[in-house]
Amino acid sequence: MERIRGGWVNVPEHLKCKTDLKEMGLKPTGEAKAEVWNGHIWVKLYNISETAPCKPATEKQLAAVEKARTAQLAARTCSRCEGIISRKERLLQGICDYCRESLFIEEISKNAFKLLRNWVDNKSKYLILDTEATGLDYDSEIVDIAVIDLDENVLFESLVKPVCPIPEEATAIHGITNEMVENAPSWPEVWVHIQKILSVDKTILTYNADYDFQMIRSNCERHNQSYTLLKNFCVMQTYAEYVGSYSRYHRDFTWISLMDAAYDQDIRMLGIGSHRAKADCIVCARLIHRVAKRGVEKELAKKCTVLSFKKDGVSAR
Template identity: 30%
Template structure:
């Protein structure tokens, strides 16, 4: 390699010394790097509450496989039924396997992280978190290897028109991996090896040939279109609040919140922002409009309202208000459960609503949980109050005891109006206040299926119960807040970085809507500020039966704030008429008991 040329007319003493770049200065070539491609299967959840059930790893260098490592791991707690269905790893399979403290030394020796090997994983923070937790459990120091995340690489190298997402299965199909990922650790690790090699081939075309180049690429690669828009952050306040990205026509593209609006908006033009849809959004944006807020709660509520008002195309939540699903107990002569998109003004006629559900599938599971217990009719045709003698015969659900066949009428052996009304009332009570019957039936079913080792069916039963109880619990806790004409609550200002500090954070809620909020000065009497807030707060009329999805989501945010430790109730208007309480045997009570129901197979 040619060195730096010197001037021949100058003396050696005055000439600058020539030099030549060494191979060490170029970094470690990717072909010489030992990659340990890892995948873990776990009991589900974050490392703080879950455990490893299988480790799979493939060691490669220069495109060649140097070795593989695979073992099942016996967790201290049973594997949940739904995880057994997902991975195919059962408690019986891991019963004789080594525990995490027994497996970890041999895996670390195989990996050779202390000898310079680089850890590779798809969504690496998840796997690294479990390995760090395992090291802490066994009093070992984490070796701290370099980490390559194939998800991060794929976000930078795979366009949206090539693949709709960056999931391992999607990338495996795109690159034609020799192994299909199937939630078994070694198979997923082998698929990740092929994905890694395909991504490294692409990154090589961008001048990345060493491990140091790769680290710099993943740390600093910024889409030029995003970088060109960094001037949009100039002049924004370094204060907490809401920000809106808008296009040239003034249309709101995206709404977000931050403790520092200027710093957060500026991050959209750096490598820390890797979401493809945000690159598209920034490309279309021409201005950013800030809204400074007094408290984090106000910012979250303003964000919800702006999203509901403008339906920004790049906010995922903006699609939810008009697409949520409700479960309706119909107001008919012979009521049934139905899925609807809108709450109508028919509760006075006997209709009952549960929701909103984020997806129709979850709502269907909730309906199935109720049908498992309560023999409501499931047909959709209208049945007259007095069924005709020559009407159609009973369906198969009546034949197997899942429906009382009110369509036949009492004269033809069907269910009479009085007994069917009792079933309807049981469903109404389950929706409003008493989930005991639904829970008890579900628990018996779970235990029976577990005893027969029918774990997939048990997982389905639990999913149906959880879908119903989760939404019913939220609705039963939300109801008293929405019914209260006025709630005034306060808490000591929490030490949240970036937010203003003061004595008390005071919140005024009227019929489940934020009517006002303020921060009182430190050391000052808060009552004059509270009186002023109540006098100037937004006037909120009592909501009608068809209240929009926005109010429901806003009420949930306020309820979450009210239930935080340290929040004190200052005043509740008409507390006797609309007490703030949850049903004793409601869905929340049932959920806690369902969580304690064991359905996993014996070890």
């Protein structure tokens, strides 16, 4: 049998596949004359002159076809979004990929909120820490460090004199100049104080914990100071999970800068400045409180909606 290459465009007018013939109310009476590759299988083609009209389908046949079509469609319909999927194998327990991912994000977001709430409910167990440094590399030096509690009480704040001078690019970000750190204590002096505050029964909250702890570790190593990793949570990761900033492309949560998070949550920044360790600690504390409060308000709003539904005699879904 002749095989027509290059797809449907190369199929002559007198050759038709069964589907095309059926649409024309015809069925083949002769053998297939050729085949065409549809990108998936070889489709048989029949000469249109060797066809006969189809008998009209009976009521019963039509009903059976309709029933089968409905069942096939139902098997490919997501029970959550009611979207129709190309193949039923892609539904898992009746739910499409997209919905499964959405449910997963919702679950993570709920857990992140619980975590944030827990920090506020047990605030005596938590401290917030932030650092500013001579650069973004892990071998940069800390030039500013602060520790506060969740009520914004400043437990420690100090500039730190680095071994190497502060580059201009870093000064442009946090505003700390070489003159400002001229008479500041060195890292070993500061670390002695910090260690006393960050006692073992405290958990440290940091916006971008990986960076700050790596920074502390490398500064300790540089000065031969002992360092043990403290219990900590990354507020940046938790916040990204809470707002559900999930990238389907990267299959991970996209981080949001502290300033963007503060802006999104309408955090009052007046008078606290920014990109200094203490200021960033305060913004972080306010962000945690705001999210914890917002979540409770959201829950209350949901309950009120259900109640008003009931009051109006409308059944809540």
